[in-house]
Amino acid sequence: MTQLREIIAIPMGDPAGIGPEITAKSLANKEIYDMCKPVVVGDANVFKKAIEIVEKDLQINIIASPEEGKYEYGTVDLIDLNNIDMNELQYGVVQAQCGKAAFAYIETSVNLAKEGKVKALATTPINKESLKAGEIPYIGHTEMLESLTNTQDPLTMFQVRGMRIFFLTRHLSLKDAIAQMTKERVRDYLTRCDKALQRLGVESRKIAVAGLNPHSGEGGLFGMEEVDEIRPGIEAAIEDGIDAVGPVPADSVFHQALHGKYDAVLSLYHDQGHIAAKMTDFHRTISITNGLPFLRTSVDHGTAFDIAGKNIASSVSMEECIKLAAQYAPRFTAETME
Missing domain, CATH: 3.40.718.10 (Isopropylmalate Dehydrogenase)
Structure with a gap:
């Protein structure tokens, strides 16, 4: 065709x-x-x-x-x-x-x-x-x-070699970005990411949320953000019908998405997703404004x-x-x- x-x-x-x-x-x-x-x-x-x-x-x-x-x-x-x-x-x-x-x-x-x-x-x-x-x-x-x-x-999405990355926060200090990682924001962004992918014609839309802390906090051993805000936000989005998983440790989630396990990743802060995309292929990392x-x-x-x-x-x-x-x-x- x-x-x-x-x-x-x-x-x-x-x-x-x-x-x-x-x-x-x-x-x-x-x-x-x-x-x-x-x-x-x-x-x-x-x-x-x-x-x-x-x-x-x-x-x-x-x-x-x-x-x-x-x-x-x-x-x-x-x-x-x-x-x-x-x-x-x-x-x-x-x-x-x-x-x-x-x-x-x-x-x-x-x-x-x-x-x-x-x-x-x-x-x-x-x-x-x-x-x-x-x-x-x-x-x-x-x-x-x-x-x-x-x-x-507007919602920013990176695409590089088939891997898609969304961003929960953009140009903020890490401290300020963490303050925005609320249950409500995670839920809202997962819904928006799903709609953005749908607009682009992506039929399968499994979205992984990257973890913030090492090993996604290990159940609170390395920080409570995943326990108190991020995971509850994901669970709320799932209840809304969004095909979401996580938080998945950030040291592996982008590799898994690159190889097709997930259709997109929601990065929690600017550098987390930017580094993953640009290390994959700096010149072929393209930004889409949804x-x-x-x-x-x-x-x-x-x-x-x-x-x-x-x-x-x-x-x-x-x-x-x-x-x-x-x-x-x-x-x-x-x-x-x-």
Whole structure:
């Protein structure tokens, strides 16, 4: 059965970073066009320069809307916001114009998704300092997407080599993260994880919860968090009909998930899941933001200012990001998660 090729918007990212380069390299891979219809949202002059830097044989087709795209290998369909002064652009340098431009690419892509003109977003790196210099009131993609779609607390999922990881907490100190590991939060997140997997078309949804303490606390010998909060939260979710297990010791649960024992893991704190994913395959760890009215995938690395403009950056992560969006987009349903 031939895969349905959905239109995927690719906001170009910070023009001073590696986003334009890795996008150009990715779109020089025919497999991308076999899987989807990519449309770049950015600045035509910046992207033309990126093509020159990476030395790829690509032509730019400037369009006003996704329905005008050719979506043919060798031709990059691009919505040109024309918002960068090339005389002022410096690779690897924080610049206000780049922060403003990066936000404009994302905002335009989100609007296209909300209008149903693209099925998903595959986002490239942006820079927090550039956003601040451009007086953009967000520190990153997640905050922008929350605001632009009026979504509260979107759910992050990593996927790498078939292993899926959700996060109970994100950017908090470990002490503050532990304080959030309540029965109610564990129960709520397991329900949300199950719904997120269902939206992505995952039929089998056995979710393991990682333990916090060594050996998941050994019944209270090494801490009471599992006894008092985590296990009761899991049991409550099971009563709600969620196929959940745990807490499973964190030194083994990710290995087991990687080899198919579980369909997803709920990581209790940021580094617990990030380390597991990135040690499995740093370049192929892709982030999916669930809970939005559209599908969004993202590379899990930064703008790499130190190598920008030098044709050094690997496009593996960006290619995986686009492929994953293409894989899930035909099965993704846009109803709002309750």
